[in-house]
Amino acid sequence: xxxxxxxxxxxxxxxxxxxxxxxxxxxxxxxxxxxxxxxxxxxxxxxxxxxxxxxxxxxxxxxxxxxxxxxxxxxxxxxxxxxxxxxxxxxxxxxxxxxxxxxxxxxxxxxxxxxxxxxxxxxxxxxxxxxxxxxx
Amino acid sequence: xxxxxxxxxxxxxxxxxxxxxxxxxxxxxxxxxxxxxxxxxxxxxxxxxxxxxxxxxxxxxxxxxxxxxxxxxxxxxxxxxxxxxxxxxxxxxxxxxxxxxxxxxxxxxxxxxxxxxxxxxxxxxxxxxxxxxxxxxxxxxxxxxxxxxxxxxxxxxxxxxxxxxxxxxxxxxxxxxxxxxxxxxxxxxxxxxxxxxxxxxxxxxxxxxxxxxxxxxxxxxxxxxxxxxxxxxxxxxxxxxxxxxxxxxxxxxxxxxxxxxxxxxxxxxxxxxxxxxxxxxxxxxxxxxxxxxxxxxxxxxxxxxxxxxxxxxxxxxxxxxxxxxxxxxxxxxxxxxxxxxxxxxxxxxxxxxxx
Numbered sequence: 001x002x003x004x005x006x007x008x009x010x011x012x013x014x015x016x017x018x019x020x021x022x023x024x025x026x027x028x029x030x031x032x033x034x035x036x037x038x039x040x041x042x043x044x045x046x047x048x049x050x051x052x053x054x055x056x057x058x059x060x061x062x063x064x065x066x067x068x069x070x071x072x073x074x075x076x077x078x079x080x081x082x083x084x085x086x087x088x089x090x091x092x093x094x095x096x097x098x099x100x101x102x103x104x105x106x107x108x109x110x111x112x113x114x115x116x117x118x119x120x121x122x123x124x125x126x127x128x129x130x131x132x133x134x135x136x
Numbered sequence: 137x138x139x140x141x142x143x144x145x146x147x148x149x150x151x152x153x154x155x156x157x158x159x160x161x162x163x164x165x166x167x168x169x170x171x172x173x174x175x176x177x178x179x180x181x182x183x184x185x186x187x188x189x190x191x192x193x194x195x196x197x198x199x200x201x202x203x204x205x206x207x208x209x210x211x212x213x214x215x216x217x218x219x220x221x222x223x224x225x226x227x228x229x230x231x232x233x234x235x236x237x238x239x240x241x242x243x244x245x246x247x248x249x250x251x252x253x254x255x256x257x258x259x260x261x262x263x264x265x266x267x268x269x270x271x272x273x274x275x276x277x278x279x280x281x282x283x284x285x286x287x288x289x290x291x292x293x294x295x296x297x298x299x300x301x302x303x304x305x306x307x308x309x310x311x312x313x314x315x316x317x318x319x320x321x322x323x324x325x326x327x328x329x330x331x332x333x334x335x336x337x338x339x340x341x342x343x344x345x346x347x348x349x350x351x352x353x354x355x356x357x358x359x360x361x362x363x364x365x366x367x368x369x370x371x372x373x374x375x376x377x378x379x380x381x382x383x384x385x386x387x388x389x390x391x392x393x394x395x396x397x398x399x400x401x402x403x404x405x406x407x408x409x410x411x412x413x414x415x416x417x418x419x420x421x422x423x424x425x426x427x428x429x430x431x432x433x434x435x436x437x438x439x440x441x442x443x444x445x446x447x448x449x450x451x452x453x454x455x456x457x458x459x460x461x462x463x464x465x466x467x468x469x470x471x472x473x474x475x476x477x478x479x480x481x482x483x484x485x486x487x488x489x490x491x
Contacts, residue, residue, distance in 0.1 A: 029470070030468070030469050033469035033470050033472070033473055034469055036473055037469060037472055037473055040473075040476055092342065093339065093340070093341055093342065095342040096340060096341075096342045096344075096345040098342075099342050099345040099346050099349060100345055100349065102349070103345075103346075103349030103350075103352070103353060106353075117346075118491075120342070120346075121346070121486070121489070121491040122491070124342055124343055124346065124486060124491070125486060125491050128343060128479070128482055128483045128486055129483075131479045131482075131483075132479060132480070132483050134476065134479070135476035135477075135479035135480055135483075
């Protein structure tokens, strides 16, 4: 049995059989909450491979686009350096320092900064949409 | 805000609470004989401190029978707001509010010693009224029915007017800290929620960096400082006969921009399946009456800013909750579930930022 299917079935047992049999309000709530958590963990396990591959592709595309954006010294030198450092980022989560660097400038005044932020946000949206598949 | 669910059944804790209350009140009510605790009930109020309602019954020194409805709030030490959660401050705020027109419970005692009442605690009057949850269907129906009758929408608005027109200096509320001129209020709030995020130990996310960067770059200036409740909505007010009998949940109050509260009323996040603000008040009524009675013009741009600030606050709350479970300070599985609430808060932040 696949791990994600097992977790879904554990969740269903807790929700449909264990929870209704528990007397105390607090402990019954805990049983149902355990069911919710197992369901989400199951979805997380089931989609881990596909999400990791999508994240990897998004990061590669992001780095390529940002590199093209700062090519020929367009934009501040600090941005070029931050983009270069971000190339080592293996997860979307590690893009934080790049965003912090972008906000040291004015995205509305500098078109290169604005474009860079917009491009990063595209990757962030894709990432949060994947996470929302689990969280909903 | 705290999550209950610590070890021990409700029945075990009821006996403990009854015993400590009887002893505590026996020393303070000048009773002739023991103080009986009757109708002791613990309220399930989401993530707030442990809250118990009860009647204290005793005989006075001159032989007269007395009954007083009271409310006990205890801090079990695992509050979502962590070091920000301070019953002593709540006590002080509520005591200051007694001299104002703001409907709020009167407080009687603050007991900071955890050995006396089982945890740091305060005891206040039990105010008549109900507080239906706006997150449940029955609660939303309650508010929809009340909206039809037309009295509660006015009372809801007027209670916020009272908060924003209170002379907070005269009431002694400047101990809450008074922001400096310009954008200091907004920056203080950003710092507050960033601190809670750091304390949570929860992993960050670049959407949070984007959100805080935007908030700092766009912090508005505040010309008018008022008392700000910080969480004014249905679910945080007691309602008696269609009127606000008490504003509750004095944990997030500050001296600051009244638009912070207005934004919270306007946000669609505090209503469900209706255009009524906070599930109860028509927008036009709220805006017109609020502006007329406060003399403060509602600034939609500042409200939009504060809705983004609420996104940061929401993320901070859920990260704090998830962190309490992760580091073992609380075993309630509802907290374990909140790691996915962080995701929802981040998605909302991204949407508010326009992507």
